[in-house]
Amino acid sequence: MPIRITAQAVSKLKPRATKFIEYDVELRGFGVRVEPSGHKSYVLTYRTRTATQRRITIGRHPEWSVAAARTEAEELRVRIGRGEDPLADRENTREAPTMADLAADYVKRHLPTKRPSSREEDLRMLRVQILPALGKVKVADVDHKTVAALHSTITKRGTPTRANAVKRLLSKMFSLSIRWGYRTDNPCIGVVMNPEQNRERFLSPAEAARLMKVLAKDEDRESATAIMLALLTGARRNELLKATWDQFDLEVGTWVKPSSHTKQKRIHRVPLTPHAHELLVAWRKEMPHESLVFPTRAELGIRAPWERIREQAGLPDVRFHDLRHSYASLLVNDGVELLTVGKLLGHSQAQSTMRYAHLADDTLRTATSRVSKLVGNGR
Numbered sequence: 001m002p003i004r005i006t007a008q009a010v011s012k013l014k015p016r017a018t019k020f021i022e023y024d025v026e027l028r029g030f031g032v033r034v035e036p037s038g039h040k041s042y043v044l045t046y047r048t049r050t051a052t053q054r055r056i057t058i059g060r061h062p063e064w065s066v067a068a069a070r071t072e073a074e075e076l077r078v079r080i081g082r083g084e085d086p087l088a089d090r091e092n093t094r095e096a097p098t099m100a101d102l103a104a105d106y107v108k109r110h111l112p113t114k115r116p117s118s119r120e121e122d123l124r125m126l127r128v129q130i131l132p133a134l135g136k137v138k139v140a141d142v143d144h145k146t147v148a149a150l151h152s153t154i155t156k157r158g159t160p161t162r163a164n165a166v167k168r169l170l171s172k173m174f175s176l177s178i179r180w181g182y183r184t185d186n187p188c189i190g191v192v193m194n195p196e197q198n199r200e201r202f203l204s205p206a207e208a209a210r211l212m213k214v215l216a217k218d219e220d221r222e223s224a225t226a227i228m229l230a231l232l233t234g235a236r237r238n239e240l241l242k243a244t245w246d247q248f249d250l251e252v253g254t255w256v257k258p259s260s261h262t263k264q265k266r267i268h269r270v271p272l273t274p275h276a277h278e279l280l281v282a283w284r285k286e287m288p289h290e291s292l293v294f295p296t297r298a299e300l301g302i303r304a305p306w307e308r309i310r311e312q313a314g315l316p317d318v319r320f321h322d323l324r325h326s327y328a329s330l331l332v333n334d335g336v337e338l339l340t341v342g343k344l345l346g347h348s349q350a351q352s353t354m355r356y357a358h359l360a361d362d363t364l365r366t367a368t369s370r371v372s373k374l375v376g377n378g379r
Helices: 007-012 066-081 086-095 099-109 116-134 144-156 160-180 205-217 221-233 237-241 274-286 295-300 303-312 322-333 338-345 354-368 370-375
Strands: 020-023 030-034 040-047 053-061 254-257 268-271
Touching: 020 040, 030 066, 040 066, 053 066, 053 086, 066 086, 099 116, 099 160, 116 144, 116 160, 116 237, 144 160, 205 221, 205 303, 205 322, 221 237, 221 274, 221 295, 221 303, 221 322, 237 295, 322 338
Parallel strands: none
Antiparallel strands: 020 030, 030 040, 040 053, 254 268
16 A cells, blocks of 8 residues: 655665565655665656656665655656656666767777877877866766866966867867767857967077087987987978888988878978988998887887987977977078978978068068168268
């Protein structure tokens, strides 16, 4: 027989050999389930529109009071009356994909299309910033506020540029999630980015010469040779670290970079300077049985030795990629045309080289100033 479920009535219910449910006399389907162990839980038994009987657990006693459980049961009955199935909704939510699931899909389906350096950077942001904060969150539950809060947290750590990079990665993931059927919108839209300034650092001839002196004396010859070659060729880090000896013709003095190693995904042929050629010939004698030009650095990376060497050279603010900028700036300042510099750098579009146009202006200004010397100032 149904009983009036009250706190006193629940306390009097004793366990049996098998679990049983005592139902409330007033609220249809609302009851207390008693386990043989003595544990008690509030439940609601109901039928769906298709007459399927379902039972949903509201919560365990005494964590849930009778009053709270009854109120929850009443709200569930309202939803059932509208044709909803609360238990199915709960099961769907439990099984819904999390951000960790989306990240795994991103790594599997999209990451292979990116350059190696970009892949490494994305994996680092997923591992360090995104998954620790959002990994267990359902993809459908991430909203604009969630993304803005993460962006703000990373910004307050003193890394505003990193916060922007994380936001850009999340935005790409959510754009793909729409295509992959995870959700229908991108919660990153409208999150305000931190202001960024393009940072361009060029080594002066004196700084470049100081760096070369430090490199010439460094005991880590593999790292020193790789860094020298970066400055002498303007090569990108991954082009260097993935370089194999069969890409070089040391008799002619050329480096043919395969399309798989270049940012533009096309073959790039570079003539070597006499210094770079001499450097590689000497290094080849040190590495006669290796296929990779820099095998240790290919495995461990160049960051640690570069940070050590730049400190010794008194260049603590210079990034490894700035060596590429410096290669270009030294050429432009010496009068080499931007078109030629672009070809040496492997740029596929002219605007990529236009960042060095102001350097060309300085060179032209120096040249045209000679007219003043020739004609005088009229005084």
